[in-house]
Amino acid sequence: MVSIVAKVSKEDLEMVAVLSRLEVPEQDKEKHLRQLDSFLQYVDNLSKVDTDQVEPLAHVLPIHNVFREDEVRPSLDRELALSNAPLKEDGYFKVPKILED
Amino acid sequence: MKYEAVIGLEIHSELKTNTKIFCGCATTFGAEQNTHVCPVCLGLPGVLPVVNRRVVEFAIKAGIALNCTINKFSKFDRKNYYYPDLPKNFQTSQYDLPIAEHGYVDIETEQGKKRIRITRIHMEEDAGKLVHSGTTIKDSAASNVDYNRTGVPLIEIVSEPDMSTPQEARAYMEKIKSILEYIDVSNCRMEEGNLRADLNISLRPAGTKELGTKAEMKNINSFKAVEDALTYEIERQEEILEDGGHIVQETRTWDPNRGVTLSMRTKETAQDYRYMPEPDLVPIITTDEEIEAYRKGLPELPDARQARLEEKFGLSSYDAGIITSSRDMAEYFDAVVAEGADPKLAANWMMGDLSKNLNSEGKEIKDSPVDAKRLGKMIQLIEKGTISSKIGKEVFKTMWESPDDPEKIIKDKGLVQITDTKEIEAIVDSVIAANPKPVADYKSGNKKAIGALVGQIMKQTRGKANPQLVNQLLAQKLDQ
Ligand SMILES: [Zn+2]
Numbered sequence: 001m002v003s004i005v006a007k008v009s010k011e012d013l014e015m016v017a018v019l020s021r022l023e024v025p026e027q028d029k030e031k032h033l034r035q036l037d038s039f040l041q042y043v044d045n046l047s048k049v050d051t052d053q054v055e056p057l058a059h060v061l062p063i064h065n066v067f068r069e070d071e072v073r074p075s076l077d078r079e080l081a082l083s084n085a086p087l088k089e090d091g092y093f094k095v096p097k098i099l100e101d
Numbered sequence: 102m103k104y105e106a107v108i109g110l111e112i113h114s115e116l117k118t119n120t121k122i123f124c125g126c127a128t129t130f131g132a133e134q135n136t137h138v139c140p141v142c143l144g145l146p147g148v149l150p151v152v153n154r155r156v157v158e159f160a161i162k163a164g165i166a167l168n169c170t171i172n173k174f175s176k177f178d179r180k181n182y183y184y185p186d187l188p189k190n191f192q193t194s195q196y197d198l199p200i201a202e203h204g205y206v207d208i209e210t211e212q213g214k215k216r217i218r219i220t221r222i223h224m225e226e227d228a229g230k231l232v233h234s235g236t237t238i239k240d241s242a243a244s245n246v247d248y249n250r251t252g253v254p255l256i257e258i259v260s261e262p263d264m265s266t267p268q269e270a271r272a273y274m275e276k277i278k279s280i281l282e283y284i285d286v287s288n289c290r291m292e293e294g295n296l297r298a299d300l301n302i303s304l305r306p307a308g309t310k311e312l313g314t315k316a317e318m319k320n321i322n323s324f325k326a327v328e329d330a331l332t333y334e335i336e337r338q339e340e341i342l343e344d345g346g347h348i349v350q351e352t353r354t355w356d357p358n359r360g361v362t363l364s365m366r367t368k369e370t371a372q373d374y375r376y377m378p379e380p381d382l383v384p385i386i387t388t389d390e391e392i393e394a395y396r397k398g399l400p401e402l403p404d405a406r407q408a409r410l411e412e413k414f415g416l417s418s419y420d421a422g423i424i425t426s427s428r429d430m431a432e433y434f435d436a437v438v439a440e441g442a443d444p445k446l447a448a449n450w451m452m453g454d455l456s457k458n459l460n461s462e463g464k465e466i467k468d469s470p471v472d473a474k475r476l477g478k479m480i481q482l483i484e485k486g487t488i489s490s491k492i493g494k495e496v497f498k499t500m501w502e503s504p505d506d507p508e509k510i511i512k513d514k515g516l517v518q519i520t521d522t523k524e525i526e527a528i529v530d531s532v533i534a535a536n537p538k539p540v541a542d543y544k545s546g547n548k549k550a551i552g553a554l555v556g557q558i559m560k561q562t563r564g565k566a567n568p569q570l571v572n573q574l575l576a577q578k579l580d581q
Contacts, residue, residue, distance in 0.1 A: 005124070015373075019181075019373055019375070021183055029477035036199045047278075058174070058176040058198070058378055058382050059176070059378070059384055060380070060381070061383065063383050064383050064384045064385065064386045065383070065384075065385060065386055066151060066152070066382075066383050067152050067153070067157070068149065068151040068153060068154065069121065069153075069154060069155075069178075070118050070119050070120050070126060070151070070154065070155040070156075071119065071141075072119055072120050072125055072126075072127045072151050073120070073124070073125025073126070074125075075126045075127070075136060075137050075139050076138055076139050076140070076143075078133075078134075078135050078136050081135055081138050081139075081143060081248075082135065085242075088243055090134075090245070091133065091134045091135055091136075092134055092135065092232065092245030092246055092247060093135070093185075093245065093246040093248070094243055094244070094245055094246075095185040095243065095244050095246055096242075096243055097242055097243060097244075098179055
């Protein structure tokens with residue numbers, strides 16, 4: 001099997017950081033690049049396994065069709081639901097500005 | 102240069118269940134903010150979602166009704182993105198193994214029937230509702246979030262880019278709505294956001310094959326807005342291309358008040374949803390027998406129903422199309438006919454006075470003050486000649502305002518047919534005397550000439566003379 005891992009670029013790292021809403025200080029980027037790289041190299045060991053005849057796995061347990069009936073159950077008391085929110089207002093969860101101009 | 106539009110729709114439809122897709126919270130619309138939430142739909146750590154059986158059932162029914170192949174092995178995936186209306190920071194959706202694929206619907210266009218292919222139908226959860234402090238999302242310093250709608254079950258119906266005009270896009274969405282209503286899986290109340298569409302549109306030089314860069318408009322929730330937003334986008338993109346410019350691939354919002362689309366300019370540089378299988382939910386396996394049972398359980402769908410009305414009752418394709426466009430209307434028609442009314446007359450009255458009155462009062466047919474039973478009875482009175490259709494209009498108007506039966510209205514208002522032989526005889530005599538030409542025509546063998554005399558008599562009695570009696574008396578006197 002061929003390795004599918006190309007070397008992680010600085011752009012990849014920055015993209016992943018943006019997607020994860022993380023700020024990576026410039027001086028730390030080199031270190032994170034090295035770590036990400038070795039992590040991916042390690043995971044890449046899996047690509048050595050011949051999986052041509054193996055169906056992709058959808059779930060680790062051999063179970064399917066677990067359903068519940070469409071019956072209403074009590075919801076949370078609103079005060080309790082909001083109790084961990086850093087900001088709230090009139091029974092709403094309050095969040096900071098969403099879009100930037 | 103002449104351009105043609107390439108349009109595809111992603112229609113989101115909320116399913117008509119009592120509870121959310123993965124928890125027992127109620128789905129009732131209009132509840133007080135954050136009163137239909139629980140640890141599961143709020144995405145608190147350590148909770149375990151369990152699929153609502155009815156969601157799968159409804160999604161499969163929709164798949165069959167939209168001519169799709171049902172995937173016998175289907176699973177849920179996580180679609181990762183950050184937005185405050187999504188408490189888990191991912192939406193539970195379906196990626197590579199959606200519940201249904203490869204379907205189609207046929208729509209009517211000016212050029213005739215056109216087939217719009219459906220790529221896929223997948224199940225997913227709805228997001229919460231944001232209430233912005235400013236007038237728009239952009240000038241709001243903060244927003245408030247209501248998670249009642251989070252986890253309400255949706256199906257997303259993705260079309261191929263098979264539409265080329267705003268009218269076709271509208272017709273397609275109307276067809277989808279009609280089918281979902283027929284199979285009773287969604288309320289399709291567009292004003293409540295039950296049914297909304299994301300529109301994808303790009304232009305390309307007419308006759309070419311390569312797709313241009315597309316713009317997307319999200320959450321359009323009326324048929325008019327679908328048409329208007331697309332019409333505006335076609336003009337906007339045409340102008341840019343004409344000037345030698347390039348279309349930017351982006352999401353735009355439709356502002357119905359100003360009649361324009363505007364760029365959203367989010368700070369997200371590129372979307373990458375990093376789909377992964379949802380480990381907390383197990384796969385869904387559906388057997389051929391189950392699919393067959395669902396298929397058998399479906400009601401007659403709009404196309405089949407339209408064909409039936411055309412073949413069985415001889416309705417025009419136009420009339421049958423309108424009557425079957427909504428299930429309520431089609432059922433009303435069937436009920437009028439079941440009452441014993443002539444199908445063509447039933448169609449005429451529904452498309453005429455009934456529709457006119459409903460439209461002018463903004464009412465739905467299911468709230469019609471004149472129910473199918475009374476309309477059916479009235480049409481029969483016309484068929485029997487008890488009243489003329491002109492008097493029928495008067496009776497209909499009265500029925501609209503009162504709960505009385507047509508027979509009672511006719512009696513109370515003195516619209517009762519004249520059955521007094523003496524009274525009609527007198528009129529018959531005077532009409533014969535006053536119309537020598539048709540009388541002579543009739544006597545010389547042109548039996549059709551009697552029609553003119555009947556017309557005169559009906560006119561003089563303001564339609565109240567019993568036509569059978571009139572015909573009988575006339576024939577007697579003329580044949581003497
Ligand atoms: Zn819940």
